[in-house]
Amino acid sequence: MTNHDVDVLVVGSGASGAAFTWSLSEAGINVMCLEQGGWLNPATDYTTSDIDWELHRQTDFHPSPNFRRLKSDYPVNDTNSPIAPLMYNAVGGSTIHWSAHFPRLKPSDFRVKSLDGVADDWPITYKDLEPYFDANDKIMGVAGLNGDPGYPVKSPRQTPAIGLGKLGDKIVSGFDKLDWHWWPADSAINTVEYDGRLGCNNCGPCDLGCPRKAKSSTDVTYWPKAIKNGARLITNARVREVTVNDKGEADGVIYYDKDGNEIEQKAKIVVLACNGIGTPRILLNSKSPAFSDGLANSSGLVGKNLMFHPYARVTGIFDEDLEGNKGPTPLSIMSSQFYETDLSRGFVRGYSYQVRRSMSPLEVAFSGQITWGSDHHKEFSRMLNRTVGFVVIGEDLPELHNEVILDSEIKDGDGIPAPKVNYTLSENSRKMMDHGIGTSKQVMEAAGAIDVFYDPLIRNAGWHLMGTARMGNNINDSVVNKYGEAHDVKNLYVIDGSVFVTAGGVNPTSTIQAIALHAADHIKKNARHINTQ
Amino acid sequence: MNVEHSILNENQIEDLESLLICLIPKVGLMPSATEVDVIGFLQKLMFEQPSFKNHIFVILEEIKNICSSQEKSFDKILCQEQISIIKQVEIQLPDSFQELLKQTYNAYYTNTTVLKLIDGQEHPPQPIGHDLTEGDFSLLDAVKARGDIWRDIV
Numbered sequence: 110m111t112n113h114d115v116d117v118l119v120v121g122s123g124a125s126g127a128a129f130t131w132s133l134s135e136a137g138i139n140v141m142c143l144e145q146g147g148w149l150n151p152a153t154d155y156t157t158s159d160i161d162w163e164l165h166r167q168t169d170f171h172p173s174p175n176f177r178r179l180k181s182d183y184p185v186n187d188t189n190s191p192i193a194p195l196m197y198n199a200v201g202g203s204t205i206h207w208s209a210h211f212p213r214l215k216p217s218d219f220r221v222k223s224l225d226g227v228a229d230d231w232p233i234t235y236k237d238l239e240p241y242f243d244a245n246d247k248i249m250g251v252a253g254l255n256g257d258p259g260y261p262v263k264s265p266r267q268t269p270a271i272g273l274g275k276l277g278d279k280i281v282s283g284f285d286k287l288d289w290h291w292w293p294a295d296s297a298i299n300t301v302e303y304d305g306r307l308g309c310n311n312c313g314p315c316d317l318g319c320p321r322k323a324k325s326s327t328d329v330t331y332w333p334k335a336i337k338n339g340a341r342l343i344t345n346a347r348v349r350e351v352t353v354n355d356k357g358e359a360d361g362v363i364y365y366d367k368d369g370n371e372i373e374q375k376a377k378i379v380v381l382a383c384n385g386i387g388t389p390r391i392l393l394n395s396k397s398p399a400f401s402d403g404l405a406n407s408s409g410l411v412g413k414n415l416m417f418h419p420y421a422r423v424t425g426i427f428d429e430d431l432e433g434n435k436g437p438t439p440l441s442i443m444s445s446q447f448y449e450t451d452l453s454r455g456f457v458r459g460y461s462y463q464v465r466r467s468m469s470p471l472e473v474a475f476s477g478q479i480t481w482g483s484d485h486h487k488e489f490s491r492m493l494n495r496t497v498g499f500v501v502i503g504e505d506l507p508e509l510h511n512e513v514i515l516d517s518e519i520k521d522g523d524g525i526p527a528p529k530v531n532y533t534l535s536e537n538s539r540k541m542m543d544h545g546i547g548t549s550k551q552v553m554e555a556a557g558a559i560d561v562f563y564d565p566l567i568r569n570a571g572w573h574l575m576g577t578a579r580m581g582n583n584i585n586d587s588v589v590n591k592y593g594e595a596h597d598v599k600n601l602y603v604i605d606g607s608v609f610v611t612a613g614g615v616n617p618t619s620t621i622q623a624i625a626l627h628a629a630d631h632i633k634k635n636a637r638h639i640n641t642q
Numbered sequence: 643m644n645v646e647h648s649i650l651n652e653n654q655i656e657d658l659e660s661l662l663i664c665l666i667p668k669v670g671l672m673p674s675a676t677e678v679d680v681i682g683f684l685q686k687l688m689f690e691q692p693s694f695k696n697h698i699f700v701i702l703e704e705i706k707n708i709c710s711s712q713e714k715s716f717d718k719i720l721c722q723e724q725i726s727i728i729k730q731v732e733i734q735l736p737d738s739f740q741e742l743l744k745q746t747y748n749a750y751y752t753n754t755t756v757l758k759l760i761d762g763q764e765h766p767p768q769p770i771g772h773d774l775t776e777g778d779f780s781l782l783d784a785v786k787a788r789g790d791i792w793r794d795i796v
Contacts (some may be wrong), residue, residue, distance in 0.1 A: 157768040163751040217793040258790045260693025310771025434762040435772035474747040481665040
């Protein structure tokens with residue numbers, strides 16, 4: 110079956126797909142989005158009211174699709190990577206299970222080559238994206254506090270910063286003793302009612318979804334607005350490939366609907382918003398005689414330069430009840446103390462750390478610090494509500510050998526080849542992580558921790574998937590231009606984290622969405638062959 | 643918890659109960675694993691997951707073999723001896739043992755009785771949530787006073 114009635118077709122309804130679709134719908138453009146997952150109902154589908162809420166982290170709310178194995182998930186071969194890619198496939202994409210950290214990339218992140226002599230410069234700057242950051246913040250709703258000396262001045266935050274709580278008070282004392290930077294980081298969480306959504310009630314596990322809609326996943330922020338504007342969202346629709354016409358221009362996609370029927374959807378413009386794993390997967394699977402190496406791949410860079418944010422976790426145990434179960438688990442204190450390059454540290458670029466509230470009961474039990482037997486209860490009590498976690502978020506540099514390819518054997522439920530990830534942690538990243546572990550310990554000890562332990566590289570931490578369809582001005586060393594338009598395939602755009610040139614050392618979602626809105630504006634202004642009201 | 647047919651025989655249940663009491667014993671107000679029906683949880687899981695059933699059976703078989711060689715019955719021997727045998731099993735069957743431990747903790751720390759005894763866990767996260775103090779943001783004056791730390795691009 111072939112459908113013809115769409116001007117702009119978006120694949121993926123997550124952070125970028127939602128923002129982009131909304132923007133086009135605001136202009137009255139005929140836009141449709143295909144999403145391989147379905148809707149979650151915040152009132153009924155989240156498990157934080159259940160007594161066994163923690164068990165869902167091991168099953169249907171596990172962050173890895175390989176463990177969840179829901180119908181909407183596809184397998185990812187991550188056996189050749191120390192970091193497992195994580196994602197959620199539903200309306201809202203990975204914003205369903207994210208912890209809503211919402212910092213922006215910083216100005217220097219867009220000029221890594223010019224400033225530090227490594228990697229490449231982006232073809233856009235922080236300044237170029239600034240109006241889009243601000244516009245996005247208004248829709249998503251950002252809790253925070255202006256005045257952070259780690260950033261240029263920003264527009265006012267929509268809701269007050271997340272409270273520190275007793276745990277936050279304790280850990281900032283460590284930063285203050287060392288005269289190190291800390292700040293309540295931007296979080297896409299309503300701390301008070303905003304835009305018709307309730308404020309957060311500080312229950313804790315943001316990763317299990319928010320029944321109050323206080324966490325700003327795009328199913329409750331952008332999508333209601335986009336649909337009200339007339340945008341169409343087709344769920345349980347898994348795209349297999351992008352199609353091209355006889356001029357080599359993108360002209361639609363082929364997807365499988367909820368019943369497994371193969372549907373061809375034509376469109377004047379095709380936009381991929383499937384994350385840094387899903388987007389190269391579709392492009393590589395979109396082979397034709399004209400594009401034997403996959404679509405938009407004349408540079409050979411589709412799937413290449415995969416960047417994660419390597420995460421190390423440092424946990425301090427304190428000799429008092431920090432009420433660490435109270436408040437969003439991702440506390441939202443961030444430190445940029447070691448963010449900018451200082452070569453005396455032994456590596457280039459830098460990292461941030463985010464402070465995390467205390468481990469939950471099962472997290473304590475599985476922490477590796479608790480034994481079975483007669484000491485079990487004593488060890489457990491020593492830790493519950495008394496731990497503070499730092500995650501060290503390091504900036505990966507782009508490396509060609511870190512890649513996403515199509516697996517030669519594994520396929521998803523629709524017979525589409527699974528993506529395979531080949532990734533090694535660089536020496537630069539390892540040194541960065543080790544430095545971060547050391548400085549984290551210093552803060553913990555300065556704050557009074559009685560014990561500190563760490564995980565040098567968290568495996569289930571591949572939330573941020575970047576670089577695999579990078580943007581640039583040169584057709585030979587990039588896949589798309591600064592608006593996400595493919596260099597060698599007209600009418601094809603990429604707007605997710607795949608387009609990142611460098612990774613920065615902070616969560617990418619805010620920047621991904623700003624990029625999506627930037628691309629949307631370009632299309633609205635320049636795509637004369639689509640209809641606007 | 644109702645299971646149509648117990649998947650374990652009487653001897654196996656006795657051995658498993660003894661094992662579980664060693665893993666999480668009663669201490670003070672905190673109940674042992676058997677007092678909060680961890681065994682029911684495990685049996686249900688054994689019905690649902692053949693691989694988990696296999697882990698439990700190999701552990702119980704190993705315990706039985708160690709005890710048989712000493713002509714003892716696991717549930718009848720002293721606690722310290724039981725612990726010694728469990729440690730042997732932990733070394734000899736690491737994957738199975740870790741799986742048993744994981745599910746024992748899963749059962750124990752999602753049990754209502756246990757959670758009510760643990761600070762701050764008397765109710766699930768929603769719908770009640772928690773109160774949270776704002777904290778002292780005036781401490782940030784010192785952070786600001788140290789000046790900007792982001793690099794501009796010129």
